Amino acid sequence: MFNVDDIRKDFPILSRKVNGKPLVYFDNAATSQTPQQVIDVIVDYYSNYNANIHRGVHSLSQEATDKYEHARQKIQKHFNAKHAHEIIFTSGTTHGINLVANGFSSLLKKGDEIIVSALEHHSNIVPWQMLCERTGATLKVIPMNQDGELIISDFDNLLSDNTKLVFVNHISNALGTINPIEHIIKQAHLYGAAVLIDGAQSCPHIKPDVQALDVDFYVASAHKMCGPTGQGMLYGKESWLKKLPPYQGGGEMIAEVTFEKTTYADLPHKFEAGTPNICGGIAFGAALDYMNSIGFDTIAQYENELLEYATQELLNIDELTIYGTSQQKTSVISFNLDGIHPYDVGTILDKLGIAVRTGHHCAQPIMDFYCIPGTVRASFAFYNTKAEIDALVAGVKKAKMMLA
Amino acid sequence: MTIEEIQNEIIDEFSMFEDWEERYQYMIDLGKDLPLIEEQYKTDSNIIKGCQSKVWVHAEMQDDKIEFTADSDAIITKGIIAILIRVFSNQHPKDIIDANMDFIDQIGLKEHLSPTRANGLVSMIKQLKMYAIAYQTQLK
Ligand SMILES: Cc1ncc(COP(=O)(O)O)c(C=O)c1O
Numbered sequence: 320m321f322n323v324d325d326i327r328k329d330f331p332i333l334s335r336k337v338n339g340k341p342l343v344y345f346d347n348a349a350t351s352q353t354p355q356q357v358i359d360v361i362v363d364y365y366s367n368y369n370a371n372i373h374r375g376v377h378s379l380s381q382e383a384t385d386k387y388e389h390a391r392q393k394i395q396k397h398f399n400a401k402h403a404h405e406i407i408f409t410s411g412t413t414h415g416i417n418l419v420a421n422g423f424s425s426l427l428k429k430g431d432e433i434i435v436s437a438l439e440h441h442s443n444i445v446p447w448q449m450l451c452e453r454t455g456a457t458l459k460v461i462p463m464n465q466d467g468e469l470i471i472s473d474f475d476n477l478l479s480d481n482t483k484l485v486f487v488n489h490i491s492n493a494l495g496t497i498n499p500i501e502h503i504i505k506q507a508h509l510y511g512a513a514v515l516i517d518g519a520q521s522c523p524h525i526k527p528d529v530q531a532l533d534v535d536f537y538v539a540s541a542h543k544m545c546g547p548t549g550q551g552m553l554y555g556k557e558s559w560l561k562k563l564p565p566y567q568g569g570g571e572m573i574a575e576v577t578f579e580k581t582t583y584a585d586l587p588h589k590f591e592a593g594t595p596n597i598c599g600g601i602a603f604g605a606a607l608d609y610m611n612s613i614g615f616d617t618i619a620q621y622e623n624e625l626l627e628y629a630t631q632e633l634l635n636i637d638e639l640t641i642y643g644t645s646q647q648k649t650s651v652i653s654f655n656l657d658g659i660h661p662y663d664v665g666t667i668l669d670k671l672g673i674a675v676r677t678g679h680h681c682a683q684p685i686m687d688f689y690c691i692p693g694t695v696r697a698s699f700a701f702y703n704t705k706a707e708i709d710a711l712v713a714g715v716k717k718a719k720m721m722l723a
Numbered sequence: 724m725t726i727e728e729i730q731n732e733i734i735d736e737f738s739m740f741e742d743w744e745e746r747y748q749y750m751i752d753l754g755k756d757l758p759l760i761e762e763q764y765k766t767d768s769n770i771i772k773g774c775q776s777k778v779w780v781h782a783e784m785q786d787d788k789i790e791f792t793a794d795s796d797a798i799i800t801k802g803i804i805a806i807l808i809r810v811f812s813n814q815h816p817k818d819i820i821d822a823n824m825d826f827i828d829q830i831g832l833k834e835h836l837s838p839t840r841a842n843g844l845v846s847m848i849k850q851l852k853m854y855a856i857a858y859q860t861q862l863k
Contacts (some may be wrong), residue, residue, distance in 0.1 A: 660797035
């Protein structure tokens with residue numbers, strides 16, 4: 320049985336105070352908090368078996384290597400990848416996207432087309448712009464509607480034989496919209512285009528099955544799913560990963576080096592140059608264990624309850640607008656008090672110990688679409704409570720009183 | 724009044740407040756009263772970078788003193804600028820350049836001084852001082 324009071328005991332940070340008030344942490348879409356179970360794994364690594372991997376004859380190195388590779392298997396299993404070597408450890412979603420974008424530099428030519436969505440995070444726009452500059456390919460954008468949903472019929476029309484790549488986030492970080500990636504993947508494949516899905520915002524809430532999705536690339540960040548910062552993963556179909564050239568040169572990624580020619584190591588090491596974040600990879604595995612021990616169905620169901628409750632309570636406040644009103648949404652609420660700058664609301668909430676994000680959420684095109692400078696974004700995780708939502712609602716009312 | 728006298732006056736005003744709420748309410752009210760910058764000066768080149776909210780500042784030399792006007796789309800930010808402008812406007816460039824800004828700490832706004840904070844009080848002070856430096860070189 321899911322008991323949020325028990326769950327909260329796993330997260331030491333949730334009992335601290337901010338500005339003299341109990342912390343209400345509603346910035347989960349930026350970074351989630353870390354349970355003791357994961358903190359323990361990090362402490363254990365540095366206390367007991369910190370060593371470089373894959374190149375030691377000594378026992379410590381072997382132990383670290385085993386744990387690191389075991390974490391890769393956990394990730395493989397979690398995402399249901401066919402092979403462990405289809406999981407590349409990265410520093411995060413941004414790194415994974417850049418790795419793929421860079422790899423496609425040598426595969427694209429003038430006249431080719433890349434499709435991205437209007438709901439993207441900057442980290443999912445800039446690498447493609449750079450790729451287009453390098454290759455002469457052009458960027459096409461799937462537009463969005465007032466509810467913050469992609470207009471899928473327009474996507475179908477954008478597809479052509481020139482389409483080589485499609486990049487869409489699974490869930491929008493600014494609005495919480497769940498995008499119909501099953502359809503997008505299927506349609507793109509009809510034209511032979513590869514699809515990369517940015518799972519930064521989906522993985523904290525749902526468990527994607529990369530084989531069932533038949534997706535070509537899928538990226539995620541550990542720090543949004545109870546793991547450490549600076550750690551993430553790229554899933555790529557074996558055939559694609561073999562086709563892409565390496566991203567960075569260095570140790571770990573080579574089979575043989577002479578000054579004339581280097582042969583690259585096999586997957587996954589071809590894409591893992593240099594000493595990785597060993598502890599981060601192992602802790603990522605522990606974070607998946609933790610979330611799976613609660614269960615993603617349980618998590619999704621509870622978070623949905625929080626979303627519904629918060630939406631209802633916030634909408635009771637006059638002159639409050641919620642942006643992102645799709646029926647297909649995760650526990651993210653982006654809102655503004657009419658005529659009041661989100662930064663002002665965020666500042667008052669912070670004084671009350673309530674952590675939200677304000678601004679454009681690295682998704683300026685979405686803000687431009689709504690003609691607003693930004694929003695206040697409250698994003699809920701499975702360790703949040705309805706009482707905390709009550710505190711948020713009271714805080715927003717207070718901010719309104721002070722600022723109006 | 725000298726910059727220091729104005730700063731002391733502000734410190735006195737803020738010392739009457741019991742808690743953050745009164746302090747912030749005062750700043751919000753200051754923001755509402757801030758004399759607005761003329762629309763023609765709300766240009767991109769007058770925007771201070773490093774702020775999550777937009778801040779425009781315009782400076783003009785009147786005799787040998789600088790007159791600042793400013794605006795922001797966020798009201799708390801506007802209140803903060805109102806305080807800065809009260810301190811710096813109608814002062815000699817040299818006095819602005821030399822001004823010590825410790826009073827920010829004393830009125831309980833230290834949290835806004837962190838260089839990584841999104842509203843960039845630090846950027847605002849830097850920009851106002853840059854204007855003073857520019858005018859100071861003109862005077863010479
Ligand atoms: C949808 C989306 N993509 C990419 C990123 C970037 O993730 P990271 O900073 O961990 O690389 C984020 C994080 O905010 C995100 O929400």
